[in-house]
Amino acid sequence: MGGDVAQRLTTLARDAVAARLATGDRAVDATVGNGHDLHFLAGAVGADGHVWGFDIQEGALCGARRRLPAHLQHRVTLLHHGHEHMGAHVAPGVAAIMFNLGYLPGGDHSVTTRVDTTIAALEAALGLLAPGGCISVLAYTGHPGGREEAQAVAAWLREQPPSCRWVLLNPEPPAARTPRLYLVSLVRQQRAPTRIGGQYPRSKSMG
Numbered sequence: 001m002g003g004d005v006a007q008r009l010t011t012l013a014r015d016a017v018a019a020r021l022a023t024g025d026r027a028v029d030a031t032v033g034n035g036h037d038l039h040f041l042a043g044a045v046g047a048d049g050h051v052w053g054f055d056i057q058e059g060a061l062c063g064a065r066r067r068l069p070a071h072l073q074h075r076v077t078l079l080h081h082g083h084e085h086m087g088a089h090v091a092p093g094v095a096a097i098m099f100n101l102g103y104l105p106g107g108d109h110s111v112t113t114r115v116d117t118t119i120a121a122l123e124a125a126l127g128l129l130a131p132g133g134c135i136s137v138l139a140y141t142g143h144p145g146g147r148e149e150a151q152a153v154a155a156w157l158r159e160q161p162p163s164c165r166w167v168l169l170n171p172e173p174p175a176a177r178t179p180r181l182y183l184v185s186l187v188r189q190q191r192a193p194t195r196i197g198g199q200y201p202r203s204k205s206m207g
């Protein structure tokens with residue numbers, strides 16, 4: 001799925017997510033696959049944090065579990081369910097959710113993420129995100145169905161309200177097979193001014 005470019009973008013996704021994660025946070029790996037993002041997340045949330053990982057391929061989950069270092073094992077819950085069901089398994093208030101779409105490298109290339117379940121999962125992810133939290137979405141365009149999926153993700157992002165900010169992290173001229181990496185952030189609400197004696201305080205500039 002794009003070799004060097006994919007490698008560069010997975011690193012970019014992890015760097016962007018790492019900047020938002022603190023120890024003790026809760027996170028979700030929406031597509032566990034070979035477990036590289038899972039490993040990163042489990043390290044980043046620290047000893048008091050936790051990561052929930054989803055994949056529809058049990059073999060992928062077993063491999064990812066096996067590859068996870070012993071000291072990170074207790075920080076991870078792996079679920080053999082589609083990511084579209086994450087809302088039924090994870091409580092809201094999650095700091096970061098990573099989607100690395102497409103097929104399992106080294107696995108069956110005909111088992112891929114799909115437009116309908118990916119969009120349902122993004123909706124669920126947004127519902128779980130803590131204010132200030134982020135979702136990374138790496139969408140590949142070179143495999144059958146990938147281009148349509150990347151377009152559906154872009155269309156979904158454009159429909160979101162202003163409280164959901166997003167940026168394309170690799171805005172180089174899009175070649176037909178270039179993957180797309182999006183970072184979605186849920187904006188923190190401004191705190192309403194405190195009322196004093198039935199009136200809101202007036203700022204100095206207002207006189």
Ligand SMILES: C[S@@+](CC[C@H](N)C(=O)[O-])C[C@H]1O[C@@H](n2cnc3c(N)ncnc32)[C@H](O)[C@@H]1O
Pocket residue numbers: 030031032033034035036037038054055056057060081082083084100101102103104105111112113114117
């Ligand atoms: C590109 S791989 C993920 C790579 C992984 N993040 C890593 O770091 O190794 C995509 C994975 O998505 C999984 N997948 C496909 N449909 C899914 C769904 N509805 N829910 C969860 N995982 C799904 C595939 O089985 C595959 O393992």
